[in-house]
Amino acid sequence: MGLMSLGVMAQKLLNGALLIRRFGRARCLPAGPVRLLYVRNPAGASCLGCQCSAAGGRIGRQDCQHLQVACVRRSLGTGTSLAREPFSSISVGLHGDSGQHFLLSQVHGPTVAEEDAFQQRLQGCSSSRQVFTLLRSAGIMSDMMAAAALHRVADLEQAGNCLRDPGVLEKETVRALCFQLEQESRRLTDAGLVSALLACTRLFLDPWSTLMVRLVSESQERLDRGVMTVEQLCTLGLAVMAMEGPDCMMLEQVMEQIQQQEPAQWSLPELVAVYRFLQSGVAGNGKYQDLLNAMHTYAVTASSRMNPAAVSGILTTLVTLNQIQAMPLVINLCKQAVRHVPHFSDEELSGVLGALMHFGHSDHYFVDAMEKYVPTMTFTSHPETVTKVIQFFGRRNILSPTVLDAIAESFVYRADEYSTSQPQTLLNLLHSCTLVERFPVNFVSKVFGSYFLQQLQGTVVSHEHNCVSEHGSGLDRSVLAQLTQLYMTVKLECPFYEGPRLPHKYQVKSFLLPGRSLETPVDPHLYNSVKNGLVNLLGARSYFGSKVLTSNCYTLDVEIKLDEEGFVLPASHVDEVYKR
Secondary structure (H helix, E strand, C coil): HHHHHHHHHHHHHHHHHHHHHCCCCCCCCCCCCCCCCEECCEEEEECCHHHHHEEEEECHHHHHHHHHHHHHHHHHCCCCCCCCCCCCCCCCCCCCCCCCCCCCCCCCCCHHHHHHHEEEEEEEECCHHHHHHHHHHHCECHHHHHHHHHHHHHHHEEEEEEEECCHHHHHHHHHHHHHHHHHHHHHCCCCHHHHHHHHHHHHHCCCCHHHHEEEEEHHHHHHHHCCCHHHHHHHHHHHHHHHHHHCCHHHHHHHHHHHCCCCCHHCHHHHHHHHHHHCCCCHHHCCCCHHHHHHHHHHHHHHHHHHHHHHHHHHHHHHHHHCHHHHHHHHHHHHHHHHHCCCCCHHHHHHHHHHHHCCCCCCHHHHHHHHHHHHHHHHCHHHHHHHHHHHHHCCCCCCCCCHHHHHHHHHHHHHHCCCCCCHHHHHHHHHHHHHHCCCCCCHHHHHHHHHHHHHHHHCCCCCCCCCCCCCCCCCHHHHHHHHHHHHHHHHCCCCCCCCCCCCHCEEEEEEECCCCCCCCCCCHHHHHHHHHHHHHCCCHHHCEEEEEECCCCCCCCEEEEECCCCCCCCCCCCCCCEEC
């Protein structure tokens, strides 16, 4: 029994040493007694001590209880403990005698056709239960198939920084699959190893669990050998980034190996993988700009060969990293996007439109392609994608009756899908419609209702700073300006509207806002030319005003006051003004 206790404790110390080696520094471990967390399965409860050791043996349940007592006594005797709970509350406990078994084979594994068929069926799964059913029906699996299954579970269960159902990790299928990955870690392919590690981070497994420690230590060994491809390095980098953030030695080692290669020698999938990796936060604060510049140069020449996912992914990265100097690449990607407009997914199209708005670019070929495509997608695409389309046309000042009529028609029939659970999406859509002279009166009454305004107040995050508006509404001024402009437009353009009015506290007095204004600012060169001309014509600068706020919240670039006889009055005059 003493040897078993020492063996388990030695394994923990080894795991800790591997993690220190991996990240280049020791992590602070909580003091106090060791707790062996239990993870239930259909066969009963078990703890960490019941798990298979690195040598493949297993500690019996009775010995496990003695081990727990011994560990606690050691902690109390020394006053402090350098051991840490090896599992978090959503970790997976694995057993060699689990009822579910998977055979990961690299020698006599599935054929390429079988892997492709599995991947297609996997993507067709709409719930974790369907993924588990698919796994149970599989015989021999490759490590990439196993990793892909975990990724699909993460796709379906992720909700922000947690899982919708943490209990999914307790499923026998997941436990058995993870157990097999743990036992076969040294025999996994490079691609399967790093993909499995990334999938585990997406499922929020504890980095100190046996599975994670083995995957990380094996990844470190292969990284030291310098045998990984660019795509594999990026996958490993994403996993390390998720575990430790941008400041760790292993991540620096990954970036060193990536920078040792010339971007011009990469394949397109490798180029896209590096863009995606840098977007994760590695290239923040201007880091690796030389590498990015070389990638931009190569991407310009390779853009004509990019598929829809590559075009959208790179444009999204350029926005995230604010690569405003990469306009030649943006222009080329926009040209390539013209070919892919009918083939973009909703998410990809939203990314493309968002990037073009960010960089202020579009061309008539892209607009023509959108005019042909939008009428075919307005009834089937996600409401947020439809909103992004109308925002793009509004922001770029493009009046397209074809697009606007199609969206307006779909909005009438899909109004319920733009529910009050999406207040900002709905407000953006309605506001964009009014900018292009489409007035969806049938939905405005809901927007001005108290329930919608309360929902909007609870979900909107300030574009500039998170603070309470001086109007007492708690909303950002840009949102209040949208509401005000929508309300004024309905009053002026739809006199038959008799629905709720916008409460006064939600109205602004000016649409001219710092940073993000609803009014298009006058061109400085044009304004200076007009100002100089008026000074010469009227004889003095005092005879006209600039940036004059009207009662309708709009700002006049230039205002000239006339008396009843048509003579020009000084701008400061209030009385005797007959016409402005």
